Amino acid sequence: MNIVILTGAGISAESGLGTFRDVDGLWTKYDLEEVATPEGFARNPALVHEFYNARRKNCREAAPNAAHSALARLEQEYGGAVRIVTQNVDNLHERAGSRAVRHMHGELSRAICAACMHRWDAPEVMAPEDPCPACGVAATRPDVVWFGEFPYFMDEIYAELAGCDLFVSIGTSGNVYPAAGFVEAAAGAGAETLELNLEPSFNASAFMERRQGPAAKIVPEWVEQVIAGQ
Ligand code: APR
Secondary structure (H helix, E strand, O other), X not given: OOEEEEEOOHHHHOOOOOOOOOOOOHHHHOOHHHHOOHHHHHHOHHHHHHHHHHHHHHHHHOOOOHHHHHXXXXXXXXXOOEXXXXXXOOOHHHHHOOOOEEEOOEEEEEEEEOOOOOEEEOOOOOOOOOOOOOOOOOOEEEEEOOOOOOOOOHHHHHHHHHOOOEEEEEOOOOOOOOHHHHHHHHHHOOOEEXXXXXXXXXXXXXXXXXXXXXXXXXXXXXXXXXXXXX
């Protein structure tokens, strides 16, 4: 079987990284219009860099949890293809050992120049006056996809969904498209669909099977079943 796994902030919650829409989520503390839109960046780049500098620091201090490790084990021990599409901008999947990971909303660890689109590894702290290493213009920003911008790798992702036998969604609320529509694309291509989440997501009814619980518990249990059953 080819397995495509979509992950969201919930898989990193037990690593201490905040989710967005839970009770104490990031969008309850920051106005996403100010820190996660191109308009917000144009208005106040210093605030946006401050927000992402803080998230970069949190990410450095966090560690992958048992759910990230279980998915890395699945990629290594399962006979079929295992591909992760993550909405997360943290690098916990990679630090747990996963290799086939696509960051559709970009990565905290990368920077991009708004003037020339050059990309490079982000320094720990970024500021509006930082010159782009390629063109020198002070237009550097985190290489993350903001609201109103196009997610990355969409052609590759839809091709993988069209060819998968099992689509698993882990730790996402199903609020944000296009990711929230991946389950329909996979089901339309004949895949089985499974949701592993702390509580039913907004689009839980679209999944053939749903399991509730903390990812660090239910993801390793699911991986164990898949590996034992192959
Ligand atoms: N284990 C499993 N699931 C969890 C856990 C946990 N320990 N803790 C929280 N969750 C679930 C919540 O129930 C919720 O359904 O994770 C989900 C988190 O939802 P959001 O905070 O909306 O995060 P996400 O779905 O990743 O947001 C999608 O929205 O703001 C944008 O770009 C941002 O990538 C993000 C996108």
